[in-house]
Amino acid sequence: MKLSNATVFITGANRGLGLAFAREALARGARKVYAAARDPSSVSLPGVVPIQLDVTQSDEVAAAARACGDVTLLINNAGIAHTGGFLSETSLDSAQRHFETNVFGPMRLTQAFAPVLAHNGGGAILNVLSIASWINGPLLGVYGMSKSAAWAMTNGTRIELQEQKTQVLALHVGFIDTDLTRGFDVPKLAPEEVVRSALDGLEAGASEVLADERTRQVHAGLSADPAVYLQAISR
Numbered sequence: 001m002k003l004s005n006a007t008v009f010i011t012g013a014n015r016g017l018g019l020a021f022a023r024e025a026l027a028r029g030a031r032k033v034y035a036a037a038r039d040p041s042s043v044s045l046p047g048v049v050p051i052q053l054d055v056t057q058s059d060e061v062a063a064a065a066r067a068c069g070d071v072t073l074l075i076n077n078a079g080i081a082h083t084g085g086f087l088s089e090t091s092l093d094s095a096q097r098h099f100e101t102n103v104f105g106p107m108r109l110t111q112a113f114a115p116v117l118a119h120n121g122g123g124a125i126l127n128v129l130s131i132a133s134w135i136n137g138p139l140l141g142v143y144g145m146s147k148s149a150a151w152a153m154t155n156g157t158r159i160e161l162q163e164q165k166t167q168v169l170a171l172h173v174g175f176i177d178t179d180l181t182r183g184f185d186v187p188k189l190a191p192e193e194v195v196r197s198a199l200d201g202l203e204a205g206a207s208e209v210l211a212d213e214r215t216r217q218v219h220a221g222l223s224a225d226p227a228v229y230l231q232a233i234s235r
């Protein structure tokens with residue numbers, strides 16, 4: 001999938017990684033970039049088309065798919081991350097909120113846009129996942145569970161969408177310097193660097209991008225003995 005002449009739809013495009021995706025898509029010659037946001041007035045990047053979208057609202061997702069029938073690349077970027085593990089009184093509520101946004105959000109978007117992509121020749125879906133799909137710990141336990149589920153959904157939809165020639169790419173990545181990690185005292189990647197790796201992989205036809213060294217180490221450690229996920233994530 002090439003970005004030049006693509007029509008791109010990005011969720012959570014008003015800030016953070018989503019904003020970096022929008023900038024880079026324009027720089028690579030996208031024909032049109034729909035910048036979806038819960039509050040479209042918070043989209044300030046020149047050259048994009050702001051779209052109202054809360055990914056937890058099925059009616060808004062359906063309306064966006066109807067309004068944006070020319071999309072060839074869907075980037076499921078919007079996400080939330082609250083710290084915490086599984087054993088506190090608030091863990092179930094937290095899990096439900098994470099699943100609504102990080103799992104059911106991209107699932108709704110995938111269902112709504114799959115026919116649009118098919119109509120436009122197949123196109124691609126890029127799902128923003130995380131190193132926490134594979135390894136977590138008390139800091140990001142519930143968040144990690146949602147990203148593991150989103151990883152499973154990504155792998156399943158890739159197979160289901162093969163017939164209509166839709167490329168489905170999973171982006172796995174460690175800590176990025178955005179609002180989401182504000183206050184985390186860890187080394188962080190620049191959003192621009194992550195987006196370049198992701199879109200290079202997409203343009204090369206990849207199904208998976210591991211955007212940084214720590215993520216590649218964790219991936220390699222999945223089949224090590226002892227497996228990497230038997231320990232908590234460190235940095």
Ligand SMILES: NC(=O)c1ccc[n+]([C@@H]2O[C@H](COP(=O)([O-])OP(=O)(O)OC[C@H]3O[C@@H](n4cnc5c(N)ncnc54)[C@H](OP(=O)(O)O)[C@@H]3O)[C@@H](O)[C@H]2O)c1
Pocket residue numbers: 011012013014015016017018037038039053054055056076077078079080081101128129130131173174175176177178179180181
């Ligand atoms: N930062 C990291 O270290 C890191 C690492 C791995 C993966 N990721 C993933 O990268 C993606 C982007 O995160 P980020 O780092 O850019 O975080 P961020 O700066 O906090 O931005 C999150 C974005 O998601 C949007 N969003 C949240 N809930 C939404 C909803 N219900 N409907 C529509 N939009 C919603 C936010 O919109 P509002 O402005 O309206 O809140 C915002 O645009 C997420 O999927 C995250 O899990 C991040």
